[in-house]
Amino acid sequence: MAELSSVDWSRAQFALTALYHFIFVPLTLGLSFILAIMETIYVKTSDEKWKKITQFWMALFAINFAIGVATGIIMEFEFGTNWANYSWFVGDIFGAPLAVEGIMAFFLEATFFAVMFFGWNKVSKGFHLLSTWCVAIGSNLSAFWILVANGWMQYPVGMAFNPDTARNEMQNFFEVALSPVAIAKFLHTIGSGFVIAALFVMGVSAWFLLKKRFISEAKKSLVVGASFGFVCSIFLFFSGDESAYRVTQTQPMKLAAMEGIYKGEHRAGLVPFGILNPNKTLGDNENVFLFGLEIPYALSILGNRDPNSFVPGIEDLVYGNSEKGVVPMQERIDNGKLALNALKNYQLAKENNDTKAMSEHRSILEKNFKDFGYGYFDDAKELVPPVALTFYSFHLMVALGSLFFLLFIVVLYLSMANNIEKFRKILWVCVFFVPLGFVAAEAGWIVAEVGRQPWAIQDLMPVGVAATNLGAVNVQISFWLFAVLFTALLVAELKIMLTYIKKGF
Amino acid sequence: MFFGLELSGLQMYWWLIVSLLGGLLVFMFFVQGGQTLIDSLSKNELEKSMLVNSLGRKWELGFTTLVMFGGACFAAFPLFYSTSFGGAYWAWLAILFCFILQAVSYEYRKKEGNVYGSKTYEIFLKINGFLGVFLIGIALSSFYSGSHFSLNEHNFVQWQSPFRGLELLLNPYNYLLALALVFLSRVLGASYFMNNILDEELKLRASKAVLVNALPFLLFFVAFLGWIFTKDAFFMAENNEIVMKPFGYFLSFISCYGLFAVLFLVGLVFVVLGLWLNIFIKARCGVWNLGIGVVLVVFALLASLGVQNAFYPSLSELQSSLSIKNASSSYYTLSVMAYVSLLVPFVLAYIFYVWRAMDRVKITKEEIANDHHTY
Numbered sequence: 008m009a010e011l012s013s014v015d016w017s018r019a020q021f022a023l024t025a026l027y028h029f030i031f032v033p034l035t036l037g038l039s040f041i042l043a044i045m046e047t048i049y050v051k052t053s054d055e056k057w058k059k060i061t062q063f064w065m066a067l068f069a070i071n072f073a074i075g076v077a078t079g080i081i082m083e084f085e086f087g088t089n090w091a092n093y094s095w096f097v098g099d100i101f102g103a104p105l106a107v108e109g110i111m112a113f114f115l116e117a118t119f120f121a122v123m124f125f126g127w128n129k130v131s132k133g134f135h136l137l138s139t140w141c142v143a144i145g146s147n148l149s150a151f152w153i154l155v156a157n158g159w160m161q162y163p164v165g166m167a168f169n170p171d172t173a174r175n176e177m178q179n180f181f182e183v184a185l186s187p188v189a190i191a192k193f194l195h196t197i198g199s200g201f202v203i204a205a206l207f208v209m210g211v212s213a214w215f216l217l218k219k220r221f222i223s224e225a226k227k228s229l230v231v232g233a234s235f236g237f238v239c240s241i242f243l244f245f246s247g248d249e250s251a252y253r254v255t256q257t258q259p260m261k262l263a264a265m266e267g268i269y270k271g272e273h274r275a276g277l278v279p280f281g282i283l284n285p286n287k288t289l290g291d292n293e294n295v296f297l298f299g300l301e302i303p304y305a306l307s308i309l310g311n312r313d314p315n316s317f318v319p320g321i322e323d324l325v326y327g328n329s330e331k332g333v334v335p336m337q338e339r340i341d342n343g344k345l346a347l348n349a350l351k352n353y354q355l356a357k358e359n360n361d362t363k364a365m366s367e368h369r370s371i372l373e374k375n376f377k378d379f380g381y382g383y384f385d386d387a388k389e390l391v392p393p394v395a396l397t398f399y400s401f402h403l404m405v406a407l408g409s410l411f412f413l414l415f416i417v418v419l420y421l422s423m424a425n426n427i428e429k430f431r432k433i434l435w436v437c438v439f440f441v442p443l444g445f446v447a448a449e450a451g452w453i454v455a456e457v458g459r460q461p462w463a464i465q466d467l468m469p470v471g472v473a474a475t476n477l478g479a480v481n482v483q484i485s486f487w488l489f490a491v492l493f494t495a496l497l498v499a500e501l502k503i504m505l506t507y508i509k510k511g512f
Numbered sequence: 513m514f515f516g517l518e519l520s521g522l523q524m525y526w527w528l529i530v531s532l533l534g535g536l537l538v539f540m541f542f543v544q545g546g547q548t549l550i551d552s553l554s555k556n557e558l559e560k561s562m563l564v565n566s567l568g569r570k571w572e573l574g575f576t577t578l579v580m581f582g583g584a585c586f587a588a589f590p591l592f593y594s595t596s597f598g599g600a601y602w603a604w605l606a607i608l609f610c611f612i613l614q615a616v617s618y619e620y621r622k623k624e625g626n627v628y629g630s631k632t633y634e635i636f637l638k639i640n641g642f643l644g645v646f647l648i649g650i651a652l653s654s655f656y657s658g659s660h661f662s663l664n665e666h667n668f669v670q671w672q673s674p675f676r677g678l679e680l681l682l683n684p685y686n687y688l689l690a691l692a693l694v695f696l697s698r699v700l701g702a703s704y705f706m707n708n709i710l711d712e713e714l715k716l717r718a719s720k721a722v723l724v725n726a727l728p729f730l731l732f733f734v735a736f737l738g739w740i741f742t743k744d745a746f747f748m749a750e751n752n753e754i755v756m757k758p759f760g761y762f763l764s765f766i767s768c769y770g771l772f773a774v775l776f777l778v779g780l781v782f783v784v785l786g787l788w789l790n791i792f793i794k795a796r797c798g799v800w801n802l803g804i805g806v807v808l809v810v811f812a813l814l815a816s817l818g819v820q821n822a823f824y825p826s827l828s829e830l831q832s833s834l835s836i837k838n839a840s841s842s843y844y845t846l847s848v849m850a851y852v853s854l855l856v857p858f859v860l861a862y863i864f865y866v867w868r869a870m871d872r873v874k875i876t877k878e879e880i881a882n883d884h885h886t887y
Contacts, residue, residue: 069619076572077615080579084597084608087586091598092668098590099841106587107852109580114859117572118866125569129873138866169842173666174590176842354665475598476668481676485605492609496616499627506625 014474016482017089020489022456024081026449027493031075031500033448036150036197037204038068039143041235042123045228046139050132060224061139062127063512064208067504069124074500078493089482093463093473100166100177101156104184108152116145150200151193158189160464161455162257168376170353170369175467188257191249192455198243199451202411203444205236209418210441211508213434216427224512230422237415243408248309254458255310255318258465260390261458263321264397266306267295271319271328277305280402283395289325289388321394325387336387343382346375380467392460400453407447414440514850522846523836524819526588529853531814533581534652535807540574541693542799543567545701545725547614547641548694550634553705553717561622561887562880564637566708567701568618568887569870573863575615587849591839592824595669596651599661600677603651610644613637618887645697649690650680655817656740656761657683658825663832672828688736695729700806703790703799710874715794722790722798741765746825746833754822754833765816772816779808 042065049057083105087094094101122130122138130138165182166175177183209232215225255262262268267283268275281299304314311318319333327335349372356364384390418437421427427434459465463473514522546567554560586593597604613636620626621633659680660672673679680686702721705714745760757763766773782805790798817823822833840846873879880886 070623073616073619076575077612080575080611080615081608083579083582083586084604087582087593087597088601088604089598091594092666094586094594094598095591095667095669098586098593099845102583102586102588102590102593102841103845103849103852106580106583106849109576109583110852110855110859113576113579114573114863117576118863120572121569121870122866126870130869134869177845177848180844180848351665475601476670477598477601477676478674481601485601488605488609492612495628496612499616499620502625502627503620503623507623510624 013477013479013482014471016479016486017474017477018470020089020482020486021082021085023486023489023493024078024085025452025456027497028075028078028082029448029452030445030497031071031078032150033196033200033203033445034071034207035068035075035146036200037202037235037239038064038071038207039139039146040201041204041208041231042068043136043140043143044231044235046136050136056224056227059512060228063224064228065123066507067211070500070503070507072120074496077496081489089475089477090463090473091475093468095174096468096473097160097163097166097175097464099174100159100163100183103177103180104152104156104159108149112145112149112152114145115141116149119145147197150197154193154196155184155186155189157455158186158192159183160462161192161459162186162188162253163464163467168372168379170350170372171357173350173354188253191246191253194246195243195250195451198239198246199408199448201239202236202243202408203448205232205239205415206411206437206440206444208232209236209414209437210439213437214508215511217431217434217438221512222428226422226427229418229427233415233419233422236411237419240408240412240415244412247405247408251309252312258459259319260321260324260392261397261454262310263319263324264392264394264458265401265454266318267299267394267398268306268318268320269295269322271317271323271331271333273307273317274304274315275306275310275318276301276303277309278302278402279405281398283398285395289322289391321391325391336381336390339378339381340384340387342375342378343380343384345382346372346379347382349375377466380462380464380469380472383469383472384461389461392458397454397458400450400457404447404450404454407443407450411440411444411447514847517847517850519840519843519846520837522843522850523840525850526584526840526846527818527823527836528811528815529856530581530584530588531811531818532807533577533584534814535810537574537577537581538693538696538810539700539803539806540570540577541645541697542700542704542803543571543574544614544641544645545694545697545699546704547637547701548698549701549705549718549721550637553702553714553721555713558877558881559711559714562709562711562714562875562877563705564618564621565880565886566705566875570704571614571618575611578611588841588846589834589836589839590841591663591667592834594667595661595663595834595839596659596824599669599671600651600654600659600680601671602675603647603677603680606678607644607647607651610640610647614640614644622887641697641701642694645693646690649693650686651677652693653683653686653689653736654680655823655825656743657685658746658827658833660828661826661832662829685739688732688739692729692732692736695725695732696806698725699729699787700799700802703786703802706790706794707796707799708871708875710876715796719790719794722787726787726791745820746822746830748820748822748835748837752835752837754825754830754835756830760821761817764820765813767816767820772812772819775808776812779805779810779812781805783809 042061045061049061119138119141123142126135164186165179167178169176208228212225212229215221278299278301282297284294284297287293287295306318307316308314317331323333325336327333349368353365353368356368421430461469463470550560550563554563617633617636621630662670664670699722702718705718741762744756744758746754747757747760749755782801786798786802786805789795818836822835824834826832
C-alpha cells in the first residue's frame with residue numbers, strides 16, 4: 008500500500024472528526040425539539056408524568072450534547088491547523104458564518120442549556136420552557152451557519168478574487184447566507200437529525216414496551232417519536248429532492264458518481280439498486296453495473312425537473328461533450344494554468360510597478376478564474392471522485408430513509424390503534440433501527456464530502472493545495488491521538504447512555 | 513458601510529472586539545482555575561460535588577467564549593488564523609485536547625457506567641485547568657516574543673521550526689504570562705466559589721486560596737509587564753513596514769492620550785479591590801470586582817498591542833509579521849461582521865439575566881445531596 012501523504016492524513020483526520028461529530032449532532036438537533044414539544048405538553052396539561060418523560064429524555068440529550076460540543080470545537084480549529092492555506096484563501100468569506108454562529112447560536116444554546124438542566128426548581132415554569140425552546144432553536148441555528156459555510160465550499164458564490172492579497176473576498180453576504188445550495192443542505196441535514204432523534208425515541212420506547220416496563224411513559228414517547236418522525240420524513244424527502252437537484256446544477260460530477268453514470272443520456276433513468284462492476288474504468292466499454300434496476304426518466308426528472316433532459320456522465324465531464332456544451336476537463340486545466348500563471352505575472356508586474364502589465368495579467372486572470380483550481384492538475388482523471396464509495400453511500404442513505412418512513416407510518420398507525428405492544432416484531436425492528444439512523448446520516452455526509460473530491464472549494468481549490476504545509480508524521484500522530492480519544496469517549500458515552508436507559512424513567 | 517468607518521477604523525474596531533473577547537475569556541478562566549482547586553478546597557465527596565456542580569453550570573460559557581474568540585479571529589483576521597493555527601500546529605492541538613477533555617468531564621464524572629471512573633474525569637478537569645490555561649498563556653505570550661515563520665507569495669505560512677509551536681516552550685519569557693494566567697485563574701476560581709456556594713467553611717478556605725494564589729499571580733504578572741514594557745517592539749512604521757522599536761510596547765500602552773493606561777489602571781484598582789474584598793472582608797461580591805478588573809486589564813494590554821505593532825511577529829522574516837492592517841479581512845467583510853457584532857450587547861444581556869436568575873438561589877449542601885440531576 009502506498010504511504011499516505013500529509014494531505015491524505017489531514018483528510019483522514021478531518022473525516023474522522025466530522026464522522027464522530029455527526030454521530031452526536033443529529034441526535035442533538037432533533038431531540039432538542041422533541042424535548043421542547045414534550046415540555047410544552049407538560050406545561051399545557053400540568054401532568055407530572057410529562058415532566059418525568061421530558062426529564063428522562065433531557066438527561067440522554069445532555070450525555071450526547073457534551074461530546075458533540077467536544078468534537079465541534081475541533082472541527083472549527085482544524086480549518087486553521089490542517090487547512091491553513093484554505094483558511095487564508097477563503098477566510099474572508101468562510102470565517103464570517105462561523106463567527107455569526109458563535110454570536111447568534113452557540114451562546115444561545117450554551118446559556119439556556121444550564122437553565123434547562125438545573126433550572127427546574129430555580130426559575131418559573133414558563134421561563135424554563137422558553138429556555139428549552141431556546142436550546143432547540145440555538146442548536147438548529149448553529150447548524151444553519153455551519154451548513155452555510157459548508158454549502159459555500161460546494162458552491163462558492165457572492166465573492167471575487169483579489170490578486171493583490173491572493174484570496175477570495177466577500178462581495179455579498181446575503182448571497183452567501185441564502186445560497187440555494189446552503190439552504191437545501193441545511194434543510195436536508197436538520198431533517199435527517201430530526202428523523203434520527205425520532206428513531207432514537209421510538210427505539211428506546213419500544214425496548215421498554217418489550218420489557219414491559221414504564222408502559223405508559225414509553226407509549227406516550229412512542230407516539231411523539233413516531234409523529235415527529237413521520238412529519239420529518241416527508242420534509243426529508245422533499246429537502247433531499249431539492250438537494251439532488253442542486254447537486255445536478257452545481258456539481259454534476261458528484262451526481263454522476265452518486266448514480267454511477269459514465270455516459271450521459273437524455274431521459275436518464277435512476278438506479279435505485281445496483282451493483283457496480285469493479286472492473287469498470289474511465290473510457291472502456293465495460294458495463295457500469297453487474298446488476299441494476301432502473302426507473303426510466305427518474306434521474307432526468309430528479310436532476311433537471313424535465314423527463315427529457317440530458318444528464319451528463321463522468322466521461323462527458325472528463326472528455327467533454329461538444330454537442331451538449333460540456334467543456335472537456337483538459338480545457339479547464341489549461342484555463343486554470345493560464346489563471347495561475349497570470350496571478351504570478353501580476354504579482355511580478357506589481358513589484359516592478361508596471362501598471363500596464365498588471366492590467367493585462369489581471370484581465371487574463373479574471374477571464375479564467377472560474378477554472379482557477381483546475382490549474383493545479385495535469386491529468387483530467389484526477390478530477391473524478393471515488394465512484395463506488397459515493398454510489399453505495401448514496402444508495403444506502405436513500406434506501407434507509409425510505410425504510411424509516413415506512414416504519415414511522417406503521418408505528419404511528421399501531422400506536423393510534425393503541426395496540427402497539429402486541430406487535431413485538433415491530434417493536435424489535437424499532438430497536439434495531441436506532442443505529443441505522445446514524446448509518447444513514449454518516450452515509451449522507453460521505454456522499455456530500457467524498458463526492459466533491461478532489462475539491463476543498465469546488466473548482467477553485469483542491470484539497471492538496473488547501474492543506475497546511477506539514478510533515479506527514481505530525482498529522483499521522485495527531486490522527487491516531489484523535490482516533491484513540493474519540494473512540495474512548497464514544498465507548499464511555501454509549502455505556503453511560505445504555506446504563507441510564509436501563510434505569511428508565 | 514458601518515457608520516462611515518474607513519478600512520483602518522474597522523480594523524481597529526475588530527481588534528478592540530477581539531481584545532474584549534480576550535478579556536472575557538481570561539475572566540471565564542475562573543472555571544479552569546476552579547477545576548484545579550477542587551481537591552484542595554474540599555474535605556469530603558459532598559463538598560467536592562458542590563464545587564464541581566458550581567463550575568458545571570458555567571463551563572459552557574467559557575467554552576463558548578473560546579469558540580467565539582476563534583471565530584472572531586477567523587472572520588476578522590484570517591491571516592492570523594491560518595498562520596498561527598496552521599503554523600503552531602502542536603501548540604494549538606495540545607490546547608484543543610485539553611478542552612475536549614473538559615467538555616465531557618462534567619457530564620460523565622458521576623454517571624453510572626462512565627467506564628473510566630470519576631477520578632479519571634477529575635484528572636481531565638485538572639489537565640484542562642492547569643495545562644489548558646498554561647498553554648493559552650504561552651500562545652498569547654508569543655504575541656510579544658514572536659514565532660519563527662514566513663509567508664510565501666500566496667500568503668501561505670511556512671513554519672520554520674520542526675516542533676510546530678512547541679518551541680515556544682523554550683523561551684523562558686513566555687512562562688511569565690503563562691504562569692500568571694494559571695495563578696490568576698485560581699484566584700478567580702476561588703473567588704467564584706465564595707460567591708456561588710452558600711457554605712461558610714468553604715468560603716473561608718476559598719478566601720485563603722485567593723490569598724495564596726494572588727501572591728504568585730502578582731509576581732509573575734509584574735515580571736511579565738516588566739518584560740514587555742522594556743523590550744523592543746515589532747513596531748508598524750508609517751509605511752506599514754515592521755521595524756524594531758525600543759520600549760515600543762510601553763509607548764503604545766501610553767499612546768491614544770493614555771486611554772489604555774487609564775483603562776489598565778482602573779482595571780487594576782478593581783482587581784485590588786476584588787482581592788481585598790475576598791481576602792480581608794470575605795465578601796461574596798469580590799468576583800465581580802475581579803471580573804471587571806481582569807476584563808479591563810486584558811483589554812487594555814491587548815488593544816494597545818494591536819494599535820501600533822505587529823500583533824503576531826515573525827522572528828524569521830520581519831516583514832512577514834502580522835498586523836491588524838495586513839492580517840484583516842476585506843472592508844466589506846469587516847463591515848458586515850461589524851453589523852453582526854451589534855448583537856453582542858443583547859447576548860451579554862441575556863447571559864447576565866440568566867446568570868442572575870440561576871444564581872439567585874446559591875448552591876448548598878442540601879441541594880447537591882438531594883438533587884438527582886447533579887454532576
